[in-house]
Amino acid sequence: xxxxxxxxxxPTERSRYILHKWKPFFDxxxxxxxxxxxxxxxxxxxxxxxxxxxxxxxxxxVLEIKAADPQRSSVSYQEFVNMxxxxxxxxxxxxxxxxxTDHWKRPLYxxxxxxxxxxxxxxxxxxxxxxxxxxxxxxxxxxxxxxPPPMFIPFITLLEVGCFVYYCTESKMFTFNGPVxxxxxxxxxxxxxxxxxxxxxxxxxxxxxxHLLFNVIVQVLVGIPLEMVHGSFRIALIYFAGxxxxxxxxxxxxxxxxxxxxxxxxxxxLAAHLANNYSHMELGILKLAAIFIVASADxxxxxxxxxxxxxxxxxVGYTAHLTGALAGLTVGLAVLKNFQQKLHLxxxxxxxxAVYLGCxxxxxxxxxxxx
Numbered sequence: 001x002x003x004x005x006x007x008x009x010x011p012t013e014r015s016r017y018i019l020h021k022w023k024p025f026f027d028x029x030x031x032x033x034x035x036x037x038x039x040x041x042x043x044x045x046x047x048x049x050x051x052x053x054x055x056x057x058x059x060x061x062v063l064e065i066k067a068a069d070p071q072r073s074s075v076s077y078q079e080f081v082n083m084x085x086x087x088x089x090x091x092x093x094x095x096x097x098x099x100x101t102d103h104w105k106r107p108l109y110x111x112x113x114x115x116x117x118x119x120x121x122x123x124x125x126x127x128x129x130x131x132x133x134x135x136x137x138x139x140x141x142x143x144x145x146x147x148p149p150p151m152f153i154p155f156i157t158l159l160e161v162g163c164f165v166y167y168c169t170e171s172k173m174f175t176f177n178g179p180v181x182x183x184x185x186x187x188x189x190x191x192x193x194x195x196x197x198x199x200x201x202x203x204x205x206x207x208x209x210x211h212l213l214f215n216v217i218v219q220v221l222v223g224i225p226l227e228m229v230h231g232s233f234r235i236a237l238i239y240f241a242g243x244x245x246x247x248x249x250x251x252x253x254x255x256x257x258x259x260x261x262x263x264x265x266x267x268x269x270l271a272a273h274l275a276n277n278y279s280h281m282e283l284g285i286l287k288l289a290a291i292f293i294v295a296s297a298d299x300x301x302x303x304x305x306x307x308x309x310x311x312x313x314x315x316v317g318y319t320a321h322l323t324g325a326l327a328g329l330t331v332g333l334a335v336l337k338n339f340q341q342k343l344h345l346x347x348x349x350x351x352x353x354a355v356y357l358g359c360x361x362x363x364x365x366x367x368x369x370x371x
Contacts, residue, residue, distance in 0.1 A: 022051065026077055036076040042067050119146075126225045132277060140229070150227035152236045156203075157216055160262060163204040164212050177208040177305050180260060182314050188247050188259035193367060199247040200240065205260035207305065207316045214298050215266045223269050226336070234335045235269070238328060241356065242268025245327035246320025248363035257306065257317035263298075264324030270295070271325040272332025295321075330356040 025048055027033070029041035037045070045051065046063055067075065116124070123144045127137040163186070171179040181187060185195075188202040206212035219239075227235045239262075246264025250257065270291065302318035334349040 023077070025051065026080065030077070035078065036074045038074055039067055039072055042075040042080075123228075126228060130225050130229045130273070130277060144228070146228070148232075150224050150232060152232040152239070153219055153223035153227050156239070156262070157220060160204055160206065160212065161216065164206050164209075167205065175208055176210045180207045180258065180314055180316060181205055182258060188250065190251070190255055190257070193251065199251075200243055202247060202259050203243045203262040203265060206262075207260050210301065211261050211263075215262045218266045218270060219262065222273055223266075226269060226273060230336055237335050238268050238272050238331050239265035241331040242266070242324035242327045244360065245323040245356075248360060248367070249323030250317045250319045252363050252366050253323075254306075254317045254319045256315075258314045259317050259320060261316075261320070263302070264320040264327070267295070267321050267324040268328030268331070271328030272336050273328075275329050275332050276336045326359075327356060 025045055026037065029037040029045060043064075046060065046067065052060065120141070124141045127141040127144075131137045131140055167179055167181045167184065168174045171181070173179040182189070184205060186198065186201040186204050188198045192198060206215065223235060223239070242264040243262065244264075245268070247259055249264075250259050274288070274291070299318060299321050302316075302321060306315055306318050330352040333352040
């Protein structure tokens with residue numbers, strides 16, 4: 001079973017080479033084909049002359065350091081293949097390729113007191129906050145070049161700010177909870193559910209500058225670093241998963257309200273980051289408490305705005321905050337890469353994705369047959 005899964009996942013020529021040439025060595029210590037071997041057996045595997053001859057010194061060092069972790073009892077073949085094929089985002093792969101041209105200089109360690117530029121300080125900070133493994137942190141901090149740069153979050157943010165400015169200008173209104181452009185072709189409205197684009201494009205509208213400001217700040221502070229580490233495609237998947245969960249959740253649990261804002265995507269990014277990195281955060285409890293306080297204030301404001309009577313402004317739902325966060329918890333486990341992939345984590349990723357797809361399927365079924 002493990003072998004079939006790996007063959008289905010690995011697409012590159014180098015990965016196929018590893019599968020066909022090195023899998024037999026791995027299987028010598030995995031007679032029951034569980035997909036993982038004891039750490040002692042893995043150390044013997046690394047000493048095999050053929051493997052040592054084909055591994056570059058840095059990769060071999062990284063594998064040995066990971067194997068020496070006292071908290072590790074086994075190594076999965078998936079993790080072994082990931083390391084051999086440099087399974088990282090574009091920035092990681094570019095760094096690995098550049099290593100071959102400069103003979104792998106000594107890593108620039110995160111605690112190195114020598115002079116560094118502001119950009120390097122920023123990258124080191126991101127490495128500490130958004131990566132879970134010390135080796136990955138050092139490698140990322142030394143080799144990240146911002147090429148390609150993060151594009152998705154800045155682009156989405158500019159569109160959201162531009163739409164807000166446009167509708168403020170059109171309505172000649174600029175308040176903490178308005179305008180709510182009820183006639184916009186983007187807004188989610190329960191009476192126009194058949195216009196399916198509204199389930200996604202409502203994210204470009206916001207109910208006032210407080211709503212916009214919170215979403216923009218969070219998605220810039222959290223989304224851009226995540227995009228720098230994991231790549232634009234993965235972050236876009238999580239973001240749109242949260243947006244879709246927000247509109248579908250609202251259509252099920254709060255059926256008579258309008259919906260605007262990117263809160264579903266923002267809370268999805270925040271929840272995905274916390275789910276993958278909380279145990280490795282510096283001052284994790286304090287940061288979690290701060291996030292909880294700020295998020296509670298934002299959700300509380302949304303609830304107050306939902307139930308406060310208004311003369312001309314339609315009620316805007318708050319369910320997207322909660323369903324977006326749940327989407328981030330599930331999709332984030334499968335999409336954001338914890339680079340130390342153990343076998344049970346792979347199963348959790350599939351279960352989490354199945355939960356998300358099941359909830360989406362139920363919401364669609366509800367809208368079609370029971371709304």
